[in-house]
Amino acid sequence: TDARMAEAILLFSGTTNGELAVQGFETLEKRTGVELADLARGSEEKRITFADTQAGPVPVITSPEWSGSETGGRRYAPFTINIERLKPFHTLTGRMHFFLDHDWLKDMGESLPIYRPPLDMHRLFGEPKLGQRGELSIAVRYLTPHNKWSIHSEYQDNLFMLSLARGGTTVWMSPQDAALIEVADNDWVECLNTNGVYIGRAIVSHRMPAGVVYVHHAQERLIDVPKSEATGRRGGIHNSVTRILVKPTHMIGGYAQLSWAFNYLGPTGNQRDIVSVVRKRSQEVQY
Numbered sequence: 346t347d348a349r350m351a352e353a354i355l356l357f358s359g360t361t362n363g364e365l366a367v368q369g370f371e372t373l374e375k376r377t378g379v380e381l382a383d384l385a386r387g388s389e390e391k392r393i394t395f396a397d398t399q400a401g402p403v404p405v406i407t408s409p410e411w412s413g414s415e416t417g418g419r420r421y422a423p424f425t426i427n428i429e430r431l432k433p434f435h436t437l438t439g440r441m442h443f444f445l446d447h448d449w450l451k452d453m454g455e456s457l458p459i460y461r462p463p464l465d466m467h468r469l470f471g472e473p474k475l476g477q478r479g480e481l482s483i484a485v486r487y488l489t490p491h492n493k494w495s496i497h498s499e500y501q502d503n504l505f506m507l508s509l510a511r512g513g514t515t516v517w518m519s520p521q522d523a524a525l526i527e528v529a530d531n532d533w534v535e536c537l538n539t540n541g542v543y544i545g546r547a548i549v550s551h552r553m554p555a556g557v558v559y560v561h562h563a564q565e566r567l568i569d570v571p572k573s574e575a576t577g578r579r580g581g582i583h584n585s586v587t588r589i590l591v592k593p594t595h596m597i598g599g600y601a602q603l604s605w606a607f608n609y610l611g612p613t614g615n616q617r618d619i620v621s622v623v624r625k626r627s628q629e630v631q632y
Contacts, residue, residue, distance in 0.1 A: 351395040359408030363388030369409040379431050381409070384416045401503070437601035447603060449594055463618050464590070472538055472620040475556060481526045482624035485518075485558050487536060489583040492561040513569030514545035514580070516623065517559035523549040526625045533628055535573055535580065536560065536621045540588055542573045544580025544626075558623060571630035586621045 359366035366385035374381050384407045397403050407414050413421040414429075426432045433439030443457060450456050463486065466472040473484035494510030516534055528534055530549040535542055536558070543560060546569075553559065560583045573580045598605030 348395055351398075355393055355395060355398075359385070359410055360405040361393035363391035363406050366406045366408040373409050373432070377432055381426065381430055381432060384414055384426070384430075435602050442602070445603070447597055447600055449597055453594060455594060466618075466620040470539070470588075473622055475620060478525065479622070479624070481528075482622050483522055483525050484620055484622050485522060485556050487558055487560065487586060487619045487621035489560050489562045489587065492563055494561075495563065495565075511546060511548070514543070514564045514566070515548050515561070516543075516545040517548045517550055517553050517561075518623065519553040519555045519557070520549055520551055521555040522553075522558070522623070523547060526623065528625050533571070533626050533630055534623050535575055535626045536586055536623050537573075537575050538586045538619070538621045540619075541581050541585035542575050542578075543583065543585045543621075544571055544573055558621070571632050574626045587619050590618065 355361040357365070359369045363385060367382055367389055370382040370385050388406045391406060393403050393405065404415060404418075407416045411421070412423050412427055412432075413425045415421055424434075427434050434441055436442045445456055447456075467474045475484055475486065477484045494506055511531075516536060518528065518534075523529070526534075528547045528549065530547060532547050533544065534547050535544050537543070545560065545564075562583045564583060566579070566582060570579050572578060596605055597603045
């Protein structure tokens with residue numbers, strides 16, 4: 346059953362099985378020559394079960410599967426163990442790398458971090474030009490950052506999270522863009538392009554620059570998901586209007602830390618470079 350599969354996964358991860366966390370760190374100590382096992386020691390008997398996760402959020406065990414430490418109630422931050430305990434980074438030299446000498450990166454002029462401007466989605470894919478307006482609509486860059494009000498991607502519908510957020514799908518917009526399409530804070534809007542449609546309530550905030558909207562990723566479609574005017578179906582998730590774009594350098598593998606891995610139909614989250622039309626819709630929604 347699904348529950349048994351979940352229990353198996355939790356059993357084989359050091360973050361949910363303290364015995365494996367300690368064992369992993371002890372093995373890592375032999376490989377790296379630095380002390381690490383104390384980060385998990387004392388958790389040998391600790392197990393996080395599927396039932397525990399159903400009951401509510403559970404702090405995980407500090408484990409070599411991640412680069413941060415949550416020992417002693419500390420909040421997670423990446424690369425804590427590398428910086429504070431001198432655990433080598435997973436690179437050719439064991440240090441952080443800013444220069445990469447792979448032939449493909451050299452050919453593309455990207456051996457060092459550089460700025461690459463956003464792609465012209467109008468010329469490439471026929472998407473509307475940025476700023477192009479229709480009847481109470483405007484074309485904007487559509488970004489899907491990590492969620493602001495959830496515990497990773499879950500528990501948005503518990504009372505604590507609902508006291509912080511609005512309890513449904515939202516679209517963050519600048520006051521300038523909202524004014525152009527006559528949208529007030531909390532009005533219903535639809536984001537659509539050739540890929541799909543997303544529905545949410547507008548959060549009009551001066552923190553957003555003109556020409557850009559935020560749709561935080563993994564907003565759970567459990568609360569307040571009406572049907573779209575454009576399609577007659579329920580408005581989709583944050584990725585509904587995005588597409589996967591593959592760049593050759595993403596496919597590099599087998600070269601020190603540059604190891605290609607398959608991830609949600611594409612190697613990285615670069616599908617967030619997208620243009621979407623945001624339009625004001627009828628405020629009388631149907632579910």
